[in-house]
Amino acid sequence: MLPCRVRLNRCLTSPCFLATILASDPFIQFDDVHFRYGNRPILDGVSLSIPQGKLVAIMGGSGSGKTTLLRLIAGQLHADRGRVTVAGQDVQQLNTAGLYALRRRMGMLFQFGALFTDLSVFDNVAFPLREHTQLSPSMLQDLVRMKLQAVGLRGAASLMPAELSGGMARRVALARAIALDPALMLYDEPFTGLDPISLGTIALLIKQLNQALGTTAVMVTHDVHVSLSVVDYVYFVAQGKVVAQGTPDEVRTSTDPFVRQFIDGAPDGPVRLHYPAADFAADLGLQGIQHA
Numbered sequence: 490m491l492p493c494r495v496r497l498n499r500c501l502t503s504p505c506f507l508a509t510i511l512a513s514d515p516f517i518q519f520d521d522v523h524f525r526y527g528n529r530p531i532l533d534g535v536s537l538s539i540p541q542g543k544l545v546a547i548m549g550g551s552g553s554g555k556t557t558l559l560r561l562i563a564g565q566l567h568a569d570r571g572r573v574t575v576a577g578q579d580v581q582q583l584n585t586a587g588l589y590a591l592r593r594r595m596g597m598l599f600q601f602g603a604l605f606t607d608l609s610v611f612d613n614v615a616f617p618l619r620e621h622t623q624l625s626p627s628m629l630q631d632l633v634r635m636k637l638q639a640v641g642l643r644g645a646a647s648l649m650p651a652e653l654s655g656g657m658a659r660r661v662a663l664a665r666a667i668a669l670d671p672a673l674m675l676y677d678e679p680f681t682g683l684d685p686i687s688l689g690t691i692a693l694l695i696k697q698l699n700q701a702l703g704t705t706a707v708m709v710t711h712d713v714h715v716s717l718s719v720v721d722y723v724y725f726v727a728q729g730k731v732v733a734q735g736t737p738d739e740v741r742t743s744t745d746p747f748v749r750q751f752i753d754g755a756p757d758g759p760v761r762l763h764y765p766a767a768d769f770a771a772d773l774g775l776q777g778i779q780h781a
């Protein structure tokens with residue numbers, strides 16, 4: 490067994506999961522990544538590994554930088570310091586053509602990733618195939634049917650987005666995201682706004698797609714309990730760093746305060762609700778006023 494390499498944060502795993510990661514190829518690697526929007530630091534030395542073929546969740550409070558992490562993976566943002574490696578390529582070193590080539594291997598399902606409202610379910614799923622391949626019409630038909638079958642909506646191919654429920658629309662978006670057989674799937678809060686049954690269905694589909702296609706997947710989510718039932722590993726981010734990590738079993742039994750706050754849904758704890766702000770009393774003009 491390789492030695493544990495976690496030094497910057499609390500590794501909940503014993504023996505360390507990173508040893509397993511090091512044994513297989515990491516598909517995504519963050520090395521001491523720093524990132525700020527303007528003067529505001531968001532990531533302050535994030536290091537993490539996501540192994541090939543695994544489904545890994547990233548959890549953290551609102552505004553902790555989870556979507557920023559996904560954007561760095563997709564090359565939409567560049568780190569100020571440190572390195573982001575995806576499929577063996579330093580994302581920052583890629584030119585435009587290289588970045589497009591990498592993105593073609595990625596599928597993305599974002600919280601508000603809307604369908605094209607004027608296109609049928611079939612045409613929504615066919616869209617990336619028509620854009621990026623030269624498939625014959627009959628091959629394209631078969632592929633779209635296969636993708637819709639994978640999400641249980643082959644029978645809904647002729648419907649328009651307005652005729653779909655929220656859960657169905659998310660499944661169509663998922664079928665569209667996997668149309669080009671991505672090597673990497675990025676999910677940003679894929680469960681938001683779904684009823685418990687649709688939520689469970691999407692979670693299961695994400696897991697099945699990950700297993701059937703061998704796709705590496707990163708899922709940003711707040712839904713702790715559902716995601717723990719499908720993911721292989723979890724990273725917790727707070728204050729710009731990875732503060733805890735572990736397998737679902739380790740996360741469930743962890744006594745780490747960050748992890749417990751998420752598992753228990755506690756309003757009080759290390760994760761704060763408030764966006765950084767000036768002193769409240771000063772904001773209200775009450776500074777210096779003495780109480781009788």
Ligand SMILES: Nc1ncnc2c1ncn2[C@@H]1O[C@H](COP(=O)(O)OP(=O)(O)OP(=O)(O)O)[C@@H](O)[C@H]1O
Pocket residue numbers: 526531549550551552553554555556557558
């Ligand atoms: N384009 C931007 N310009 C300036 N600040 C931004 C921008 N995008 C995000 N931020 C800030 O960066 C911080 C991290 O944003 P991010 O979207 O990564 O958070 P998050 O963890 O995904 O939050 P949530 O769970 O609410 O989606 C937030 O405080 C946000 O205000």
Ligand SMILES: [Mg+2]
Pocket residue numbers: 555556557677
């Ligand atoms: Mg976000």
